[in-house]
Amino acid sequence: MLYTRALIPTVKEAPADAANASHKLLVRAGYIRKVGAGMYDYLPLGLRVLKNIEAVVREEMNRSGAQEILMPALLPAEYFKETGRWDLYGATLFRLEDRKGGEFHLGPTHEEIVTDIARREIKSFRDMPTNLYQIQSKYRDEPRPRGGLLRCREFLMKDAYSFDVSEDAAKASYETMRQTYCRIFDRLGLTYRLVAADPGAIGGSTSAEFQVLADSGEDAIVACDTCDYAANVEIATVKAPPATDEAEAAEDKAKVHTPKVGSIEDVSRFLKKPKEKFLKSLVYLAGKELVLAIVRGDHDVNEIRLARALGVDEVFMAADADVQKATGAAVGFAGPVGFKGKVVVDRAAAAVKNAVTGANETDHHFTGVSRGRDWDGDVADIRLATDGDGCAVCGEAGREGKLKTYRGIEGGHIFILGTKYSEAMGATYSDDKMEKQPIVMGCYGIGVSRLVATTIEQHHDADGIRWPMSIAPYKVHLVSIGKDEPVLAAARKLYDELVAAGVDVLWDDRDERPGVKFKDADLLGMPLRVTIGAKALANGNVELKPRTESDPKKAELVPVADVARVLVERVRAAKTA
């Protein structure tokens, strides 16, 4: 492509509403433009990247034996009503009516629709295993679109669905997808972690997220420094704490006046006791029941684990008025001693002896509190993992792994769904004894458009984008300096040779000063830059510099006669690496 013929509207200043590096760079480099909140135009370069990612995903999905289909984005309400998700999805669903008042919505995901295909077309055990996927726009009315392409209301997703005769067979399909995803993320040049995750609203038993590591990521994950345990902090577990220290003599319980000091921080300072000696008491609403959750003063509650311990879908922090009703005290003075409702206590908090806790009386705390004597509750693992915690997995095997925290962007998510959808929608097959069985399903998503931004979050510097070869919109950025005829002739010849060799090349043939061209080249981020200038060319050379080399003086001199061959080789080598 000739730069003078291309629509590449670079700008010096990023729009004020861009917060992430990827958002700023995509706009500045002319890859995307905003149409509305969470809606973007893909300009020519942006679309090329999107298509390149799509191609990698499609190749690997096909290689795994999956078959591509395309389902509608516009859907009648009846399918989601069959499984109850018409109501469950709530405000996230984009709903609309047709001219006759019929109810429709835009697909946020397609389990129901693909299950409908399955129940009609998959009739025998001989029809499985099978895996159907599509690459399609998804629609979700997100509470808050943000981060440019990272969280959109319309976004491109690859969603795949596996159909198997049994849970074991489904596990094999799941494993195939796990390996396929690893190949995809590797080819895209991303550094990622496979982490255990909460299946959330999709449902299902086994699930794992492909978290692309980036400081700007929305998700917090923990990974063991010794074994391969990694999990979203939402569900991460930690090594059980040592049992109560029996050597510590039991104190008597005493009530102390703590006027206007309710937070752990303040009471700790006021009473000069470490936070580890506190029982942090939080009132949660679980269904209709008010429950007291107890964690150690220096820990935080993991609400997803708490909900699981209680056997409910989710829990909510109780409103201040409810807290006062339940404890008889102002917020900040709740405690388990004398609490009338259900109490759930984290393992670490359960082990604290001579604890400090709220007295359920405004402006008062108890000290010297002991579990068993003064209060009790159901012990469970309900705290949030943090940096430095012991790893539960290798810790129990006697090793000393420590958890480290990372930020990640969810690039993919794989699930075993079981029979949730097939049973709700009557998707059954006949087994070899002519008996009807529910199909066992799995589903597998990759946020294709999100990966455009995610890649930049991981691959950029102060000057611009640094595309991995596999998805770069052009592999070679050819810069001709000045208007000397020998320079232009050499550039034209190289350009033609690269095009003939099938190498995607962008030739900056504009009548611009060198500085402008170099700045734009860095911003756009093509992996290889070739500069043809009069001085080097007089000696028969051109300059070759990878985008990852930031020092322009380290450009490599390559004889003009060899450069086409060298470039073709490097592009091929980088693609297969």
Added chain:
RNA sequence: CGGGGCGUAGCGCAGCCUGGUAGCGCACCUGGUUCGGGACCAGGGAGUCGGAGGUUCAAAUCCUCUCGCCCCGACCA
């Protein structure tokens, strides 16, 4: 949904408090000089001041309503 902020030229912003000719930088167009890391000089075009209503002789500016957008939180395959 709770808290905060912003809508003025394509982009980034000033002007608003204290009402009175709508400005600056970048980008764009013309001419000239310049030419290896976002040049310079001169000239030029471009804005229903998000929208509606109100107060006023007079509204970008004050008041009311409304729409959109961003940030933090909540929420979120």
